[in-house]
Amino acid sequence: MVRTNTKKVSLLERIKIDIRKHWILYVMLMPVVIYFIIFEYYPVYGLTLAFKKYNAKLGIGGSPWVGFKHFARLFKLHSFPTMIRNTLEMSLYSLVVGFPIPIVFALMLNYVENKKLKKTVQMVSYAPHFLSTVVVCSMITMFCSKDGGVFNVFRNLIGMESVSFLSVPEWFKDIYTWSGVWQGMGWSAIIYISALAGVDPTLHEAAIVDGATKIQRMWHVDLPSIKSTIVMLLIMRMGSIMSVGFEKVYLLQNSLNYQESLIISTYVYEVGLLNGDYSYSTAVGLFNNIINLSLLIATNVFSKKVLDESLF
Amino acid sequence: MKRSYSDKIFDIVNIGIMIVLLIVFVWPLWFVFIASISEPNAVLRGEVLLFPKQINFKGYERILSYQMILKGYANSVFYTVVGTILNMVMSILLAYPLSYRSFGPRKFFNWFFIATMYFSGGLIPMYLLVRGLGILDTRWAILIPGMVSVYNALIIKNFFMNSIPQELQEAATLDGANAAQYLWRVVLPLSKPVFAVVGLYYMVGNWNNYTKALYYIYNEDLYPLQSVLRQLLISSKLVHDLVMTAEEMAEAIEQAQLMQYGVIVVAALPMLCVYPFVQKYFVKGAMLGALKG
Structure with missing residues (x-):
């Protein structure tokens, strides 16, 4: 962090340079990252269901909150x-x-x-x-x-x-x-x-x-x-x-x-x-x-x- | 003098325990095998312990004519072959950039992947995702969820970093090779031992998995062998399926008993045949799987 300040190169700038230099690696990593977002991180968001009453029509996001009801049960x-x-x-x-x-x-x-x-x-x-x-x-x-x-x-x-x-x-x-x-x-x-x-x-x-x-x-x-x-x-x-x-x-x-x-x-x-x-x-x-x-x-x-x- | 005496006792006890262990590991498998080719009644009476009795292959004949098992076998071969290829490709795509020393966001992505080892959405969010993507009750539901094991990918990454000399990369760069060419020409050919080990881990996992089918597959035509096996043996569907009339009950139970052991042999054999060949890499593999990220 300190080094970036002294060199006066913003994070965004550094990323740009790195992408230009290593674009092949970014391309390789892309499918894996997308896979992880969908199959590892998104289900974690699905955990909010634990505090909701699931409604198939409304989906996970639209289902109403019920607080700690399920835990109490x-x-x-x-x-x-x-x-x-x-x-x-x-x-x-x-x-x-x-x-x-x-x-x-x-x-x-x-x-x-x-x-x-x-x-x-x-x-x-x-x-x-x-x-x-x-x-x-x-x-x-x-x-x-x-x-x-x-x-x-x-x-x-x-x-x-x-x-x-x-x-x-x-x-x-x-x-x-x-x-x-x-x-x-x-x-x-x-x-x-x-x-x-x-x-x-x-x-x-x-x-x-x-x-x-x-x-x-x-x-x-x-x-x-x-x-x-x-x-x-x-x-x-x-x-x-x-x-x-x-x-x-x-x-x-x-x-x-x-x-x-x-x-x-x-x-x-x-x-x-x-x-x-x-x-x-x-x-x-x-x-x-x-x-x-x-x-x-x-x-x-x-x-x-x-x-x-x-x-x- | 005293020392060598105590060591001698130790050696004798040690070898004794090892021989007992040898029997404990081998005998149950041996028993299943000899029971599968013995007369079921003899097995029931407990006469088959060390050697088969009245050897016959009626059980195997029955298995070969049982549609569900054959279909399950074909499905399992498909899931294992295609699944393992997908596993390996994804794992290498994960491991290679993370092993590339000058790759900027290496640290960030390292944590991005490792973090997922410590939490998960669990059964229902995953089920809803699979359903939402429209792949429920299709072959994709077996192939896609759990496609990359971070643990296995890190084993590959560590191998890339520690076992392939860095000078090779410098030399390749000087020769004008880009990252993809370096991977293809240098890294992949040098990494056969680690691919053998990780590939085996994935293969065994795919062949032996039954939970994905339990959660996501309803259509019996798509069942892997393990699911068929579970239905046959543990839910004891076998008897109900085969019995036509009450008179045939006794014979059906006998058949079931005979088929049981044979089915186990059929299901376990492929993996038991493969592992001895990759065995020499195991100890190496354990070292490579250094647990720290």
């Missing part, structure tokens, strides 16, 4: 506490279980000396990531089935009765979380594996000379070296704590486990697209977004102060 909803509890429980459960496991996996894999085993495990661990949610949920449904489901075959082998797992509400969160771990741990570990590959080998040599065991090296050399990667991913993770995957929960949800599987995002879909209650559904979605964004910012501030790492 949401907060009074008798299943609102259940919804919030389920959303929080599921994401905290996945966070507590799903976040550290890939780190531990990467650390341990790093010490496998047999190259062939290491490569095989690593490659095979990615495979579930490439299955679609529909496929994974179909597998879960079949494996959990009461007739011939694999989990029940194992239960029968050790003399236990068959259980229709997906019909028992108490099982829902375990199934959701652990299937997620199965599907995601190999993939999530990649970034740690690559970070570990960059650890200075002289640190390890020094530790070995000092008589450190492998576990000590893991704790005192490897872990501190990948600390910033861990923190960064944790912040990212915190930002989406309220957005428990709609895709998977929706597919596994049924009337019997509804009490434990109702989450905000499935509710948004239900009232929005199934019942056509557009304004209300937008309000519920917005509520969810705001909590997410606040959590992201809060975590970022926290980690900046305490851990000296931040995302922005």
Whole structure:
């Protein structure tokens, strides 16, 4: 800014010069910018619906304002506490279980000396990531089935009765979380594996000379070296704590486990697209977004102060 | 002496855990495969655990004669191929100007795109937009929304900036090449590894997506395979669809059971076949996706 003043070149003038110099780049960027304005920024304007009563004839802009009516309705909803509890429980459960496991996996894999085993495990661990949610949920449904489901075959082998797992509400969160771990741990570990590959080998040599065991090296050399990667991913993770995957929960949800599987995002879909209650559904979605964004910012501030790492 | 002893125990435990993990990752997939070629009754009785029993391909024959699945397969191939091409073109158009060091508004546009990672209009505003544009219930509703992932585009941008030596640009400029020629002749050919990784991300995403069809597509002829699969397996439409009379119930359930596993194999196979080839780039890709904007 200061420089522009001293040089006495206006912003407009600078833009003109830049366009003349880089017109090809502007032409390239144009379609992408237009796309983002229409498909990313315009829907954000559509969020005003949360404070309006949607009228198809008048459109989003012309629909009358109703203030916080939809939010009041949401907060009074008798299943609102259940919804919030389920959303929080599921994401905290996945966070507590799903976040550290890939780190531990990467650390341990790093010490496998047999190259062939290491490569095989690593490659095979990615495979579930490439299955679609529909496929994974179909597998879960079949494996959990009461007739011939694999989990029940194992239960029968050790003399236990068959259980229709997906019909028992108490099982829902375990199934959701652990299937997620199965599907995601190999993939999530990649970034740690690559970070570990960059650890200075002289640190390890020094530790070995000092008589450190492998576990000590893991704790005192490897872990501190990948600390910033861990923190960064944790912040990212915190930002989406309220957005428990709609895709998977929706597919596994049924009337019997509804009490434990109702989450905000499935509710948004239900009232929005199934019942056509557009304004209300937008309000519920917005509520969810705001909590997410606040959590992201809060975590970022926290980690900046305490851990000296931040995302922005 | 003490140290090597403790390390030995560690190695044994470590290898043990890795082998258990190997089984945990592979066995469910193996099971689906052997169940798909076994007699459904044997699967139901829990006799198929490690090896197929009474191998037959009746399930696959049934799948091949099921119109919905074939149509869904063709649709998915279309959405994946066309979708991924659009994804890549748009991502490169986003990444290249942002990687060009002397491009004036680089910072501004950087934030213009990154900001969208932190908020979104959400389901209904997006649905109304798609409806308003008149592409609801058409193939465009699958191809256009979510066409660019900023995250993926930034991976490409970072590759352009960090892995292509800047001297090449200076040399190209001296030779009189403009920005487009430099992109086409130098940058694109040098960026194959990152295109392989990002292209794979997009491809997998397109092949596996079912929510766009769930939100925007009503016409079953336009369903991607995942939607057909969801209908068949999870809404257990299979049984109702195939049953003509009550007597056929038992057989239909058996058929359904047999077809179930086969359908999963059919849906999962393409991506499981592709990824090992791009695998070597993954670790590189993770590094390139440096999270800071």
